[in-house]
Amino acid sequence: MATEGSNQESRPAWKPGKRDAIFFAVIAAVILLLVLGTSERKTKPVPVDAVHQQATTRAACMSCHDADGVKPRPVGHTQADQCFQCHVQPEGWQGVMKK
Ligand code: HEC
Ligand code: HEC
Numbered sequence: 001m002a003t004e005g006s007n008q009e010s011r012p013a014w015k016p017g018k019r020d021a022i023f024f025a026v027i028a029a030v031i032l033l034l035v036l037g038t039s040e041r042k043t044k045p046v047p048v049d050a051v052h053q054q055a056t057t058r059a060a061c062m063s064c065h066d067a068d069g070v071k072p073r074p075v076g077h078t079q080a081d082q083c084f085q086c087h088v089q090p091e092g093w094q095g096v097m098k099k
Helices: 018-040 050-054 058-065
Strands: none
Touching: none
8 A cells, every 4th residue: 555654644534425324324223223122022020929929830821811811911912932031030939930
């Protein structure tokens, strides 16, 4: 490079162009989505009571939270098995839930 060794002033000044603006807009949008996404994931915690501390299988949970249980999950609720991935596990929970 011809300019090698000369100081920074010989470089053309950086002017933000349209591409830079688009780039920053995309980054800002991604950050915003991530921030909003984490708050969306705060679902209701599992109640801390004897019933919930002693339910240690998915089947136990579903005996009450199935469509015809005492407290059905909302329509369109995920079929995912890991309840505690989204609903905070109750304090003093008495099991190691695998399913
Ligand atoms: C014996 C029935 C029964 C079993 C078993 C049971 N639940 Fe519940 N659950 C309820 C009832 C009734 C409510 C609503 C009243 C309350 O808040 O206690 C409820 C409420 C909830 C709520 C919502 C709390 C709210 O704020 O609306 C979640 C989440 C939940 N249960 C998850 C679970 C999970 C996960 C399991 C298994 C580990 C489970 N439940 C087992 C009866 C049960
Ligand atoms: C992928 C995340 C996710 C998983 C896994 C999940 N849930 Fe939920 N659940 C939600 C969301 C979101 C809601 C909507 C209400 C809220 O904000 O809690 C909900 C609502 C509920 C409610 C109704 C709460 C109310 O307000 O009346 C119950 C009961 C419930 N879930 C039980 C379960 C059980 C039992 C399991 C495991 C078999 C489970 N959920 C797994 C995300 C999840």
